[in-house]
Amino acid sequence: MTDQSHNIGFALALRANSLAVRTALADTRVWLASRDLDETFCSTVEIAVAEALNNVVEHAYHRRHEAGFSLVVRPFGDTLFIEIRDKGHPMPDNRLPDTPPPEPGDNRATLPEGGFGWHLIRSLADTLSYRREGEENCLVLGFAVPADRKQQERR
Numbered sequence: 315m316t317d318q319s320h321n322i323g324f325a326l327a328l329r330a331n332s333l334a335v336r337t338a339l340a341d342t343r344v345w346l347a348s349r350d351l352d353e354t355f356c357s358t359v360e361i362a363v364a365e366a367l368n369n370v371v372e373h374a375y376h377r378r379h380e381a382g383f384s385l386v387v388r389p390f391g392d393t394l395f396i397e398i399r400d401k402g403h404p405m406p407d408n409r410l411p412d413t414p415p416p417e418p419g420d421n422r423a424t425l426p427e428g429g430f431g432w433h434l435i436r437s438l439a440d441t442l443s444y445r446r447e448g449e450e451n452c453l454v455l456g457f458a459v460p461a462d463r464k465q466q467e468r469r
Contacts, residue, residue: 323388374402
C-alpha cells in the first residue's frame, strides 16, 4: 500500500513582491523537507522556483505591486510539479524565451545583471511549459524525484 500523504501538495496565493517570494520559497522548502527529499533535489527546486517567481515580480508585474500570484505544488507519481499563475504581462510572443545566456567574457565586472534566468530554469527543471489562458500566465515546472528520494542517514 502506498503512502498517500506524500501525494498531497499545497497552494499559496500571495502579493507579487520580494517578501512574498521569500515566503513562497520558505513554505516550499518546509514542504520538501517534510518529504525527506534529498538536499540536492530540494536546492534544485528552490533555485528554479526562486528564479521563476522573481521573474513574475520583476517582469510580469513590473511596477504593479498590488498584483498577486499563486503557486501550487503537486506531486504526481515520480514527478513534482510546481505551477505558478499570475495576471501580469504575457511572455513575449506568448512563449518561453529560448535565447542563450550572455557570454561571460574574461572580466566578471562586465557581466550583465540579467539574461541568465531562463537558461538556469531550463537547466534545473526536467519539464517546463508556459501558456497564456485569457489574462493569466501559467508556468509549470516539473522535477523528476530521484528514485532514492530519501536523504542518506547521517552516521
